[in-house]
Amino acid sequence: MRCEVLAIGTELLLGQIVDTNGAWIGEQFAASGIDSYEHRVIGDNQARIVAALRDLFSRSDAVLVCGGLGPTQDDLTRDAIAELMGVPLVRHDDLAEQIARMFRARVRDMPQNNLRQADVPEGGAAIPNPIGTAPGLMCEIAGGKIVYAVPGVPYEMQQMVTDHVIPDLLRRSGEAAAIVSTSLKTWGTSESGLAEMIAHRLEALDEQGNPTIAFLARGIEGLVVRITAKGATESEARALVELEEKELRLILGDLVFGVDDETMEYAVLERLRGHGWTLGVAESLTGGLIGARIVNVPGASDTFRGTIGSYATDVKRSLLGVTAASVVSEDAAREMAEGAQRVLGADVGIAATGVAGPTEQDGVAVGTVYFGLALPGRPTEVVGTRLPGDRERLRQFSSISLLNLLRQRLDGLEA
Amino acid sequence: MRCEVLAIGTELLLGQIVDTNGAWIGEQFAASGIDSYEHRVIGDNQARIVAALRDLFSRSDAVLVCGGLGPTQDDLTRDAIAELMGVPLVRHDDLAEQIARMFRARVRDMPQNNLRQADVPEGGAAIPNPIGTAPGLMCEIAGGKIVYAVPGVPYEMQQMVTDHVIPDLLRRSGEAAAIVSTSLKTWGTSESGLAEMIAHRLEALDEQGNPTIAFLARGIEGLVVRITAKGATESEARALVELEEKELRLILGDLVFGVDDETMEYAVLERLRGHGWTLGVAESLTGGLIGARIVNVPGASDTFRGTIGSYATDVKRSLLGVTAASVVSEDAAREMAEGAQRVLGADVGIAATGVAGPTEQDGVAVGTVYFGLALPGRPTEVVGTRLPGDRERLRQFSSISLLNLLRQRLDGLEA
Numbered sequence: 001m002r003c004e005v006l007a008i009g010t011e012l013l014l015g016q017i018v019d020t021n022g023a024w025i026g027e028q029f030a031a032s033g034i035d036s037y038e039h040r041v042i043g044d045n046q047a048r049i050v051a052a053l054r055d056l057f058s059r060s061d062a063v064l065v066c067g068g069l070g071p072t073q074d075d076l077t078r079d080a081i082a083e084l085m086g087v088p089l090v091r092h093d094d095l096a097e098q099i100a101r102m103f104r105a106r107v108r109d110m111p112q113n114n115l116r117q118a119d120v121p122e123g124g125a126a127i128p129n130p131i132g133t134a135p136g137l138m139c140e141i142a143g144g145k146i147v148y149a150v151p152g153v154p155y156e157m158q159q160m161v162t163d164h165v166i167p168d169l170l171r172r173s174g175e176a177a178a179i180v181s182t183s184l185k186t187w188g189t190s191e192s193g194l195a196e197m198i199a200h201r202l203e204a205l206d207e208q209g210n211p212t213i214a215f216l217a218r219g220i221e222g223l224v225v226r227i228t229a230k231g232a233t234e235s236e237a238r239a240l241v242e243l244e245e246k247e248l249r250l251i252l253g254d255l256v257f258g259v260d261d262e263t264m265e266y267a268v269l270e271r272l273r274g275h276g277w278t279l280g281v282a283e284s285l286t287g288g289l290i291g292a293r294i295v296n297v298p299g300a301s302d303t304f305r306g307t308i309g310s311y312a313t314d315v316k317r318s319l320l321g322v323t324a325a326s327v328v329s330e331d332a333a334r335e336m337a338e339g340a341q342r343v344l345g346a347d348v349g350i351a352a353t354g355v356a357g358p359t360e361q362d363g364v365a366v367g368t369v370y371f372g373l374a375l376p377g378r379p380t381e382v383v384g385t386r387l388p389g390d391r392e393r394l395r396q397f398s399s400i401s402l403l404n405l406l407r408q409r410l411d412g413l414e415a
Numbered sequence: 416m417r418c419e420v421l422a423i424g425t426e427l428l429l430g431q432i433v434d435t436n437g438a439w440i441g442e443q444f445a446a447s448g449i450d451s452y453e454h455r456v457i458g459d460n461q462a463r464i465v466a467a468l469r470d471l472f473s474r475s476d477a478v479l480v481c482g483g484l485g486p487t488q489d490d491l492t493r494d495a496i497a498e499l500m501g502v503p504l505v506r507h508d509d510l511a512e513q514i515a516r517m518f519r520a521r522v523r524d525m526p527q528n529n530l531r532q533a534d535v536p537e538g539g540a541a542i543p544n545p546i547g548t549a550p551g552l553m554c555e556i557a558g559g560k561i562v563y564a565v566p567g568v569p570y571e572m573q574q575m576v577t578d579h580v581i582p583d584l585l586r587r588s589g590e591a592a593a594i595v596s597t598s599l600k601t602w603g604t605s606e607s608g609l610a611e612m613i614a615h616r617l618e619a620l621d622e623q624g625n626p627t628i629a630f631l632a633r634g635i636e637g638l639v640v641r642i643t644a645k646g647a648t649e650s651e652a653r654a655l656v657e658l659e660e661k662e663l664r665l666i667l668g669d670l671v672f673g674v675d676d677e678t679m680e681y682a683v684l685e686r687l688r689g690h691g692w693t694l695g696v697a698e699s700l701t702g703g704l705i706g707a708r709i710v711n712v713p714g715a716s717d718t719f720r721g722t723i724g725s726y727a728t729d730v731k732r733s734l735l736g737v738t739a740a741s742v743v744s745e746d747a748a749r750e751m752a753e754g755a756q757r758v759l760g761a762d763v764g765i766a767a768t769g770v771a772g773p774t775e776q777d778g779v780a781v782g783t784v785y786f787g788l789a790l791p792g793r794p795t796e797v798v799g800t801r802l803p804g805d806r807e808r809l810r811q812f813s814s815i816s817l818l819n820l821l822r823q824r825l826d827g828l829e830a
Contacts, residue, residue, distance in 0.1 A: 013451050015441030016632060019434065022456065026430030036428050037463065041437065041454040048452060055470065217431060281703075281724075287710030288696075288703025291724040295702030298773050298806060300726070306734075307724035309696075309706040315721045315759055344730055358713050391713060 001173035002035040003165075004056045008068035008077055009152060010043035021066050021157055031214065031228050032166050032179050044068065049080035053147065061145045062172070064165060067152030069134040071114040077149050078119050078137065085141050087122035091115070095126055099133050127164045132156045138168065146172065179230050180237035182245055185262060186255040187222035187404050191215050194223055197251055201244070211240050213248075220396045221264070225252070254408055264403045265293045265300075271410040272303050272348065277376065280346030281307035282320055282336035284327065284353040285369065290399045305344040310336070316353075319343065328353050328364045330382045337372030337380055349374040352402050354387075356394045367394060371402045373409055381409070416588035417450040418580075419471045423483035423492055424567060425458035436481050436572055445629065446643045447581050447594050459483065464495035468562065476560050477587070479580060482567030484549040486529040492564050493534055493552065500556050502537035506530070510541055514548050542579045547571045553583065561587065594645050595652035597660055600677060601670040602637035602819050606630055609638055612666055616659070626655050628663075635811045636679070640667070669823055679818045680708045680715075686825040687718050687763065692791065695761030696722035697735055697751035699742065699768040700784065705814045720759040725751070731768075734758065743768050743779045745797045752787030752795055764789040767817045769802075771809045782809060786817045788824055796824070 005025055011017050022039045029036050037060070042052050049068070056063045068077030082089045095118035103110035117134045120126050127136030127150065134156070137149040146168070150160040170179065186194065194215065195202070205213055211229035218224055227244045231237030249256060257267045272279055281290050291307030294300055308319060316322040316332065320339030324331035332353050341349030354369030355361045367387050374380040383405060387397050420440055426432050437454045444451050452475070457467050464483070471478045483492030497504050510533035518525035532549050535541050542551030542565065549571070552564040561583070565575040585594065601609065609630065610617065620628055626644035633639055642659045646652030664671055672682045687694055696705050706722030709715055723734060731737040731747065735754030739746035747768050756764030769784030770776045782802050789795040798820060802812050 012438070013441050013454060014445045015438035015443075018438040023427070023430035023433040026428050028430075030429045037458060037460075038467075039428060039456040043452060045452075052453075278727075283703070283706075285710070286707065287715075287719075288698070288706025288722045288724055291698075291703025291726070292701065292707050292810075295700070295724075295726060295771070295810070296807065300702075304702075304726050306726040306730045307703045307722075309703055309710075309722035309724065311706070311710060311716060311719050311721040312693075312759075318760070319721075319758065343734065344727075345733070356710070392711065395707075395710070 001033070001062070001169050002037065002060050003029065003062035003064055003169055004060045005036060005039040005064050005066065006049075006052055006056060007039070007041045007066045007152070008044065008049060009041070010074075012041050012067075013043050021152065021154060024154070024158065025064065025066075025161060027216065028161060028166060031181055031226060032170060033212075033230075034166070034169055034173075044074045044076055046076045046080050046083065049076060050083050053080065053084050057141065057145055057147075062169060063147050064161070065147060065149040066157055069117065069136070069149060069151050071111065071117055071133070073113075075116070078116070078121065081124070081137060081139055081147055081149060082121040084147070085121050085123065085139060089119040090122050092118050092120050092126060095120070095135055098135075102133055127160050129156055129160065131159065136160045136164070138164065178232070178234040178237045179228060180234060180241050181226055181228035182241050183216070183260050184225045184227070184245065184248060184252065184256050185218075185222060185258045185260075186225060186252060187257050187264065187400065188255050189223070191217065191223055194225065194252075194255075198225075198248060201247060201251070205244070211244050213244075220393070220400060222257075222400075254411055257404065257407055263293075263296065264400055264407065266297050268403050268407050268410070269294070269297050269300060269303050271407060275347075275410065275413070277347035278303055278305050278345075280305045280340040280344030280349045282340035282349065282351040282372075283307055283309045284311060284316065284336070284351075285356040286352050286395050286399050287311055289395055290350075290352065290402060293399055293403070305346040308340060308343065326362050326364065328355055328361060328368060328370065330370055330384060333370035333372035333382045333384075334374075334380045335372075337374040341374045347376050348406070350402055350406055352398050354394070354398060356391045358391065369394070369398050369401075371398075371405055373406060375409060375413070416448070416477070416584050417452065417475050418444065418477035418479055418584055419475045420451060420454040420479050420481065421464075421467055421471060422454070422456045422481045422567070423459065423464060424456070425489075427456050427482075428458050436567065436569060439569070439573065440479065440481075440576060442631070443576060443581060446596050446641060447585060448627075448645070449581065449584055449588075459489045459491055461491045461495050461498065464491060465498050468495065468499050472556065472560055472562075477584060478562050479576070480562060480564040481572055484532065484551070484564060484566050486526065486532055486548070488528075490531070493531070493536065496539070496552060496554055496562055496564060497536035499562070500536050500538065500554060504534040505537050507533050507535050507541060510535070510550055513550075517548055542575050544571055544575065546574065551575045551579065553579065593647070593649040593652045594643060595649060595656050596641055596643035597656050598631070598675050599640045599642070599660065599663060599667065599671045600633075600637060600673045600675075601640060601667060602672050602679065602815065603670050604638070606632065606638055609640065609667075609670075613640070613663060616662060616666070620659070626659050628659075635808070635815060637672075637815075669826055672819065672822055678708075678711065679815055679822065681712050683818050683822050683825070684709070684712050684715060684718050686822060690762075690825065690828070692762035693718055693720050693760075695720045695755040695759030695764045697755035697764065697766040697787075698722055698724045699726060699731065699751070699766075700771040701767055701810050701814050702726055704810055705765075705767065705817060708814055708818070720761040723755060723758065741777050741779065743770055743776060743783060743785065745785055745799060748785035748787035748797045748799075749789075749795045750787075752789040756789050762791050763821070765817055765821055767813050769809070769813060771806045773806065784809070784813050784816075786813075786820055788821060790824060790828070 124139030539554030
């Protein structure tokens with residue numbers, strides 16, 4: 001099955017918004033075995049939208065249109081699809097009532113324009129929008145081809161594509177009814193390293209064709225190994241995914257820090273909760289970034305005591321009790337981790353000190369970083385490393401490296 | 416003048432990379448008065464690239480191709496342009512020598528494939544690449560139309576577009592030779608609010624046509640007002656920009672926190688340096704984010720002492736000396752700001768405490784935030800507010816709000 005993507009919006013062409021929808025849709029399509037040969041962005045101009053649709057349908061059986069479903073005169077996707085089909089727009093009373101109800105619930109007056117969102121090209125169907133006012137569209141055009149339209153708002157678009165567009169495309173392709181996927185989130189090795197480790201699984205799956213494995217790069221956040229299976233039923237597909245997940249976890253071991261939407265900081269807090277331990281952080285080059293990551297996890301307050309961003313040297317000494325001659329050293333990292341434990345009243349103290357640049361500090365080269373880990377009932381551990389990248393990247397890399405080290409140590413204790 | 420954009424790369428279609436180039440190019444084109452009716456993404460397939468170019472040239476006089484200039488067999492932009500022109504590729508010895516030199520400088524062996532990057536369609540010209548191995552291309556095709564090709568690597572692309580593509584497009588359009596623009600970065604009002612304030616300037620400029628003003632949204636980072644002027648010479652264009660900048664600054668006053676690439680934290684540190692003051696921060700709901708923003712500024716260490724991310728209530732008490740009954744209150748914000756001053760040995764102490772959710776805390780509603788500002792020789796000030804948004808947005812908004820408050824107070828002192 002193949003489906004092209006057409007984004008509508010002059011603001012996209014003018015660069016006022018970065019289009020992240022295209023990448024998201026591309027990833028979802030790929031995971032579902034749907035090909036896409038072209039993504040296109042067009043401004044708010046009905047003639048150009050219709051021309052683009054005609055051109056795309058000359059080569060493809062399906063097109064997904066994103067955006068242009070709002071209530072204003074600039075929103076022309078509905079009109080363009082009706083023109084393409086050669087039919088009028090028909091107002092759907094049930095949609096109009098839903099839109100009016102949504103405005104009443106928000107205690108806001110509804111501009112009459114908003115009722116345009118209840119218009120559907122004759123013969124087409126609406127895709128329900130549980131979270132916004134603009135319904136989507138699903139319209140067959142001549143020759144059994146299909147055009148979908150979804151809002152440009154990412155979370156509304158994502159829900160419609162996941163719940164309606166992809167299942168409909170798969171039905172049309174005569175493919176299996178259910179697709180299930182799980183993402184194993186890994187940290188600490190390269191894509192080629194991962195590929196080498198699981199080469200025999202990739203080969204075996206290539207032969208059997210289902211499930212499939214894809215690698216997705218997440219930059220500083222690591223690499224995702226996504227397992228996707230098709231099945232006649234959801235439970236059949238899920239069983240295939242779970243079987244393969246077991247195989248891969250055996251091979252990948254503690255490179256895997258979580259699944260799906262789980263972040264590294266979530267993984268760390270979960271493991272700390274398992275031990276009933278609280279966490280305190282001492283930061284230097286990261287300036288507070290490690291703390292900021294941790295409080296991204298809802299409910300962090302039961303485990304996270306706080307962070308001390310001791311940027312100035314004498315703050316490390318007065319507040320954390322660092323006595324080491326150089327504040328970028330193994331000794332300083334150890335004293336900072338223990339200082340975080342003591343000063344923040346935490347069971348576990350972790351610390352990062354290093355040189356983020358732009359120039360070396362006290363003869364220590366840019367990129368040198370020391371991590372300290374103070375866990376209850378164990379001698380404090382220090383790991384030194386030399387990280388690549390610019391100032392910003394060094395700090396991001398230091399933060400996730402330290403969190404990953406702590407995760408691995410906590411997993412080691414459980415074993 | 417009009418120029419369409421064609422991005423090449425199967426990895427873009429698969430969503431493995433988010434295409435930020437399109438937005439950047441759109442913004443630059445708009446600032447230079449170059450129209451773009453269409454952005455298109457195509458995979459690494461020569462026939463499809465040629466077909467897309469033919470289609471785009473059926474409606475436009477210029478196309479900018481991004482990507483597909485690498486050394487591998489997948490990189491087909493050069494071949495596609497040669498096919499479009501109906502000419503062979505010709506190896507340019509000077510380019511080959513440059514590429515070989517770049518490899519020698521990095522003490523790396525050069526794969527023979529890399530010499531493909533020295534190939535140019537007969538009759539075309541190379542665009543020099545001072546920072547990478549892949550030169551760009553600038554080739555006239557039939558009918559005086561022009562195709563440019565630049566690498567997909569953002570900073571290489573940006574340099575070529577700025578230095579070569581846009582100047583060439585403007586020359587071809589017979590437009591003024593020089594374009595100068597300045598971006599005034601503002602924080603604290605809406606786009607409609609800004610538009611209302613400068614409505615009479617917008618009208619006046621609409622009539623005279625040069626310079627022009629554009630608004631660019633930067634989300635939590637505020638709104639940018641960009642002034643762009645054309646002139647026969649750069650100094651003529653610059654004079655027009657400077658004149659308008661003066662007018663706008665009179666109207667916008669302290670909404671403007673910086674120009675061009677200056678961030679809010681840069682603005683704050685600059686003003687602190689002017690007073691010879693150091694800064695200490697006490698954070699609660701932001702968990703270290705304010706400190707992390709500040710250390711983004713190279714050279715922050717001369718001014719920034721550190722941050723105390725006091726997430727747990729008893730850490731606020733033991734470390735910062737907070738005695739207020741509720742840790743989300745005016746009194747707590749005051750005590751935290753003064754605690755940051757004292758504990759971090761800083762001239763200026765600032766603090767943010769609030770409820771980020773997901774649930775209310777001690778009867779205080781989600782979104783309630785108090786900011787404390789302790790400046791030398793003044794009573795400590797507290798500002799309370801109620802911010803909108805989810806957990807992440809609340810924290811981002813709190814961080815920049817507090818930095819902006821400090822900037823305004825420091826500006827007030829100078830007046």
